[in-house]
Amino acid sequence: MNNFRLVVLDYAKKQVHDPTVGKILNDIIVTKQINFERANSDYVALDKHDMIGTHYLIYDIGNLFQPRLVAGIRSTYRERAQRHQIQTPILDLLPQLPTKCQIAYREFTLAYPLTADCGSLVVNNSYSFKNTGIKLIDICYTMVYLHITRMGYTNILGCTNERFRSSRWLENIGSYAGGLEFVHPMVADPHLLIMIEKFNVPFIKSVCAENEFLFRSMQEFVPEEAGYINIQSTVDAFLSDKANMKVNLKLVS
Numbered sequence: 540m541n542n543f544r545l546v547v548l549d550y551a552k553k554q555v556h557d558p559t560v561g562k563i564l565n566d567i568i569v570t571k572q573i574n575f576e577r578a579n580s581d582y583v584a585l586d587k588h589d590m591i592g593t594h595y596l597i598y599d600i601g602n603l604f605q606p607r608l609v610a611g612i613r614s615t616y617r618e619r620a621q622r623h624q625i626q627t628p629i630l631d632l633l634p635q636l637p638t639k640c641q642i643a644y645r646e647f648t649l650a651y652p653l654t655a656d657c658g659s660l661v662v663n664n665s666y667s668f669k670n671t672g673i674k675l676i677d678i679c680y681t682m683v684y685l686h687i688t689r690m691g692y693t694n695i696l697g698c699t700n701e702r703f704r705s706s707r708w709l710e711n712i713g714s715y716a717g718g719l720e721f722v723h724p725m726v727a728d729p730h731l732l733i734m735i736e737k738f739n740v741p742f743i744k745s746v747c748a749e750n751e752f753l754f755r756s757m758q759e760f761v762p763e764e765a766g767y768i769n770i771q772s773t774v775d776a777f778l779s780d781k782a783n784m785k786v787n788l789k790l791v792s
């Protein structure tokens with residue numbers, strides 16, 4: 540684990556002149572394209588949300604001269620999507636989903652309007668849980684939790700590919716209604732629509748505490764004008780429980 544480093548890249552479009560951001564974007568595009576071909580060889584992983592969403596990334600820096608992106612996930616937001624005249628991934632998919640998923644989505648987002656759409660999960664095959672026993676995806680979701688809550692968001696949703704049994708990674712993250720299965724129109728595997736109603740904060744905190752070094756050394760790339768507290772203070776507050784995060788939170792689009 541000492542060879543890993545965590546990186547948050549938020550709203551790349553606003554930081555695209557930074558050469559490091561360009562390098563990270565390149566890593567994301569290439570790593571996702573290579574690994575999503577495991578799900579569907581015709582699938583194109585790159586999409587506009589890569590520029591306006593938030594990426595949560597795990598790098599292996601064992602080779603100092605060639606840091607390697609080994610896992611990642613992304614969250615996207617309805618408000619940002621509207622600003623850039625696109626849909627969130629779930630809204631794009633919704634018309635093609637069974638009625639029960641459509642109804643559940645509408646009810647959920649009425650109750651929890653500040654829900655981030657979380658997806659594009661990838662783990663490099665050589666670092667997969669099956670091959671290494673390392674739970675990189677727990678770390679990814681913990682990063683998601685820390686970031687979306689500092690933005691003022693309260694919930695997440697996502698679609699899991701059940702060929703990889705991806706829903707198992709959300710079982711500890713929070714509570715959700717089951718049974719919202721569907722076959723994805725582009726990746727013809729059974730999927731589940733999962734909408735986290737209440738986060739399992741003790742579990743998330745245990746992941747953060749077990750990997751304290753990684754979380755405390757997390758590097759963030761956020762737009763200059765971002766109003767949320769920095770990631771180190773966010774981790775401090777979360778781990779220490781001393782600060783009341785609600786006081787510090789500021790809703791930022």
Ligand SMILES: CC(C)(COP(=O)(O)OP(=O)(O)OC[C@H]1O[C@@H](n2cnc3c(N)ncnc32)[C@H](O)[C@@H]1OP(=O)(O)O)[C@@H](O)C(=O)NCCC(=O)NCCS
Nearest residue numbers: 574575577578660661662667668669698699700702703705
């Ligand atoms: C989904 C993913 C992130 C899961 O990470 P992980 O749990 O570390 O991955 P694993 O390689 O251990 O795969 C999980 C399961 O899928 C199986 N699997 C992996 N690649 C597979 C493939 N190409 N075809 C069929 N099954 C596959 C594994 O055997 C494992 O099954 P098991 O747990 O029953 O033994 C990772 O498999 C991935 O990056 N997939 C491609 C990208 C993708 O489709 N993302 C969307 C996910 S919702």
